[in-house]
Amino acid sequence: EIVLTQSPGTLSLSPGERATLSCRASQSVSSSYLAWYQQKPGQAPRLLIYGASSRATGIPDRFTGSGSGTDFTLTISRLEPEDFAVYFCQQYGSSPLTFGPGTKVDIK
Amino acid sequence: EVQLVESGGGLVQPGRSLRLSCAASGFTFDDYAMHWVRQAPGKGLEWVSGISWNSGNIDYADSVKGRLTISRDNAKNSLYLQMNSLRAEDTALYYCAKVAVPLRVAVAGDFDYWGQGTLVTVSS
Numbered sequence: 402e403i404v405l406t407q408s409p410g411t412l413s414l415s416p417g418e419r420a421t422l423s424c425r426a427s428q429s430v431s432s433s434y435l436a437w438y439q440q441k442p443g444q445a446p447r448l449l450i451y452g453a454s455s456r457a458t459g460i461p462d463r464f465t466g467s468g469s470g471t472d473f474t475l476t477i478s479r480l481e482p483e484d485f486a487v488y489f490c491q492q493y494g495s496s497p498l499t500f501g502p503g504t505k506v507d508i509k
Numbered sequence: 510e511v512q513l514v515e516s517g518g519g520l521v522q523p524g525r526s527l528r529l530s531c532a533a534s535g536f537t538f539d540d541y542a543m544h545w546v547r548q549a550p551g552k553g554l555e556w557v558s559g560i561s562w563n564s565g566n567i568d569y570a571d572s573v574k575g576r577l578t579i580s581r582d583n584a585k586n587s588l589y590l591q592m593n594s595l596r597a598e599d600t601a602l603y604y605c606a607k608v609a610v611p612l613r614v615a616v617a618g619d620f621d622y623w624g625q626g627t628l629v630t631v632s633s
Contacts, residue, residue, distance in 0.1 A: 445623035451619040452619075491556075496617065497556060498559070500553060502553045
């Protein structure tokens, strides 16, 4: 099983600042099958990034995914008020599918 | 508009059974693998099970293998999760999720649409 570790656990930032979230895998993720999701309280997760770096439909270009192998990054270039949420990474290259524990981005 | 609507959750005693359903609309259901993902209260996401578009491939998390059974009825645009021998640790919000890429042999995928979830509480 591929274990995903996300850091930091919580990121406290102000609107307009840059957020850098890390997702590290215990083994190489096949074909960069790595996705990022955003989840707000009381809502279902929302797909942001798939294939490590491709933005999902309707996702603003301030969200950028990068990385390969075992190290992946989600960058939010300038935080908007609606971006404060929890972010999960997921690998779907091998079974079982696994999610990281999440990074909470909250308002400083 | 893609919609996934889960139902069937509730309060159930340990050892009992429950069947979850997910009604899909707004897309060609039988082109896509479908999954169940759960989230315990205040916790992260845990993948539970997935089924390919034609039910030819099915996969489960080890934590549910032998107790939970995924199935689908393409004629009814519906996904199911039969949950037997329920345990307290199965308590969670259960989401139905659609993979983004159609007609793949593999069950796995990233999930571009999710339902709002149905809550399962296992307690005596």
